[in-house]
Amino acid sequence: MRSVAFLTAGALAVPVLAGCGSDEEVSRPLAGQDIASAARDVVADGGTLHWAVDAVPETLNTFQADADAGTTEVAQAVLPSMFRLDQNGRPVRNPDFLESARVIETEPRQVVLYKLDQQAVWSDGREIGAADFAAQWRALSGKDSAYWTARNAGYDRIEKIERGANDLEVRVTFSRPYADWKSLFSPLYPKDVMGTPDAFNDGARRKLNVSAGPFRIQKVDTQAKEVVLTRNPRWWGHPAKLSEIVLQAVPREQRAAALAAGTVDLADVDPAEAERITVAARANSGGTPFQGAGRTSAKKLRTWALAHGFDSDKIPTGEKKLARTISKYLREQEVLRAFEVRKSLEPAYTQLAMNGSAGPLADERVRRAVARALDRKQLAKVVLTPLGLPAVPVGSHLALSGQADYADNSGALGGQDTAEAQALLADAGWVPGGPVKQEKKAGKAAGPQATKDGESQDGDGTYIVGEDDKAPRETADEPKTATRDHTGHDAESGTRLARDGKQPTDKHPPQGGAPGAYAPKGTAAPAGAAAGPLAKDGKALTLRFVLPSGPGSQSLRSVADRISQMLDKVGIVTEITKVPDESYFKDHIAAGQYDLALYSWPSTPFPATDARPIYAKPAAAADGSLNVEQNYTRVGTDQVDQLFDQASATLDEDEARSLIRKADARIWVAAGSIPLYQRPQLIGARKDLVNAGAFGFQTPVYEDMGFLKKGAKLSPGPSGS
Structure with a gap:
């Protein structure tokens, strides 16, 4: 789930990290949950x-490549x-x-003993036990290629699984020490799902005949675009309060309308829709354009619509059509007064990624600049x-504030410093005012349908990528990762998690910065020279900044604009x-x-396992391509x-x-990716x-x-108390 790099020896010293012991001050989440x-x-x-x-999830098997946020929500x-x-x-x-x-046990092998709850049973009445652990x-x-698995981390270190002293005990023996065994x-x-390749690959894609949780799957309806969960009669824990949970696929731009229509009670929403819900909750929020005697002109209606967040391109022409549209909006606003916005920060962060395989960014000095x-x-x-959330930059690639592994290691690279950035560029041979060769344009650089700067987008639209490496998922406020667990399944976000079952390869070998700029490294432009772009070998220092063009990306677009200015x-x-x-992603x-x-x-709480593929040094594959x-x-x-x-191998x-x-400090030094901010989580919810x-x-x-x-009132205290 991330990316890696390191500077040449001696290029930049990495400070010794202090205070990594158990007595160290524990970080806290930047924002608490709001539920x-x-x-009970x-x-x-x-x-x-x-x-x-x-x-609707493409599969109900979280270990397959096309598992997504919905898969995780169902599994939980x-x-x-x-x-x-x-x-x-x-x-x-x-x-x-x-x-x-x-x-x-730790010698000669690590052994973990699980003692299961004596009431734990599958929905068919069979006890949960060692046979299920062993089948999984x-x-x-990874030893049987007939299983189409997306990941094997941790399971590939297990040597054997056996029954303990009784049916409630499971002994797991590892061939190599594994720190993240809790993952x-x-x-x-x-075992019905994991027991055979056919059952694993196809049997659990659309149904789970046997389950064990407070809910069970009643149906997966692809036509109605919903998954229906009902109470599990064999559940031994606290009985589920709800009779039913319906996971309904709703486009992000339609969620405020769905809440107003009563078809949805809970929805991850974009900032614009969150603001609409907040405005609706205020009494007498601005009145209506129909107040007062006489007709309301189309011009006045349009002005009111624009002031209340209507998309200028979607405002209908004509007084009657516009009046009907506004009337519908006002009726929806009245219903939305029964809802509120619950907000926190997602367990995910947005980063600026730099492609270091070729071009100017292959030089670590340019990335650092x-x-x-x-x-x-x-x-x-x-x-x-604007969302009322703490605007604190993320200081780690491998954890977020509140998690045990979090520490702000950004000092290994250093903070904003224009003079230092310019010095790094000069050292790399990029100097101002140099001659730039004019080259013929070779067509659109970004492929078909690529468009240039200027289109507006809504929400954050950041893509979030899960460790299974699926197709990108984009969400309003950042891809939505619905709530996600350590497996990396989301909770992404809008359009949510990006994954791709196959490992991507790069046919282009890395290239370093070409030596020998048009002037010696560090040479400034002659006094009085006209200001111009930085140049080297007759080429201007120009970087292609690729962004998604769909809806739900206004915040992302704003961030990109600010970065460009900087x-x-x-x-x-x-x-x-x-x-x-x-x-965008693929x-x-x-x-x-x-x-x-x-x-x-x-x-993730298991960065040694989950983050390693994101920062692993790319290796040449047998066919000459680069396995990244x-x-x-x-x-x-x-x-x-x-x-x-x-x-991953120490149990301390x-x-x-x-x-x-x-590791994080050295990732900062390499400057392959720069963490920016933790993604906002905005949820429209019925107040009751x-x-x-x-x-x-x-x-x-x-x-x-x-x-x-x-008549009940909320009282302080943890959920489920």
Whole structure:
């Protein structure tokens, strides 16, 4: 889920990291969850929750390449999970399935003993046990190519799984030490799904006949674009308050209207729609254009519509049509007064990615110059301040504030410094005022349908990528990653997680910066020379900035504009190229057809496992292509790889944390990608819906969701108490 690189030896010293011990001050989440937390005794029994999602899942198997945010949401509600995430994004034992889980041996092999809850059973009545653990291990071990798995991390280190002292105990023996063992078996599928390649590959794509959670799948209806979950009668934990949860696919731009129509109770919304809900909640919010005597002119109606956020291109012409449109809007606003916006920060961050495989950015000095030109705090403010969320730049590639591995290591590279950025560029041979050769244009650089700067976009639109490397998912405020767990399934966001089952390859070998600029390195333009672009070997320093062109990307677009302005100040020209959403990730990011790009990575409590493919040093494949795994910046180093390997192999949590932070510091130095800000999470929710909304890091507790009893009031205290 990210990218890597390291500077040449001695180019930039990496400071020694202090305070990595257990006595170190623990970071806190920048924003708490906002779910209208309520005790179970004030939640009504029954009711249906209509929950807007991006799409009906293509598969219900989270371990397949085309799994998405919807896949994860279903799995969290209907399948066992040995560990889930708390409000700080840290793994905690799930008491509904586990009495305990701990490492009981380290020599000669690491052994983990799971003690299962004695009531834990599958929906067909069979006890959950070692046979299910073993079937999942064999399917995901990577030893049988007949299983079409998207990832094998951790499972490939297991040597054997066997029954313990009784049927409730499962012994897992590892062939090599594995620090992230808590990431395994979450979710856990029944042996019926994992037992054979056919069942794994096809059997669980549209149905799960056997499950074990507070809910079970009643149906997956692709025509109605919905997944219906109903109470599981064999659930042994707290009974689900809701009778039914309907996950309904609703386009992001239609969600405010769906809330107003009563077809949806809960929806991830864009900033514009969030503002509409907030305005509706205010009494007498601005009146209407129809107040007063006499007719209202079309001009007055149009002025009112523009002032209330109507898209100028979609305002109908003609007084009658416009009046009907506004009247419908006002009726919807009246209904929306029953809703509110719940907001937090997603467990994901937006980054500026730099393609280091070729061109100017193959030179680490140019990448560092780009990074030093950025005012990251200002960029965070562009997106988060208007939403009332803390505008704090992300200081780590590998964790977010609140998680155990988080530390702000950005100092390894340094903050915004125009003079330093210009010095780095001069050292790399890029000098101002140099001659620039005129070259014939070779057509559109970004492929078919690419458009230039100027189209407006709504929301944030940042693409978030899951570790399974699927197709990009884009969301209003950043791809929506619905709530996501350590597997990397989203919760992305709008259009949400980007993944691609196959490992991308790069046919273009890395190229370093060409030596010998038109003038010696560091030579400034002659006194009195006309100001011009930075140049080297007769070429101006111009970077292609690729962005998606679809709706839901206004914030993203604003960030790109600010970045372009910042780079212009140090002499770097950017050419913004907008491409269709469907081709943005696959044809540009994964294919390496970009210089600069904005997309998001989900955070994970298991960076040694989940982040390694993002920062792994690209390696040559047998056919001569470059296997980049998920390292779309194509910048890597052996040293960072070694730190990840060491972190994943130590069972000392303090040592592992120290190694992760050292790896992050070196990733900062390499400047392949620059974390900018944590993505906002905006949820439109019915006011009487409790224990649901902006979950932040935490895994949702589906059995506690529901509607307040009539006359009940919210009281302080954790959900489910």
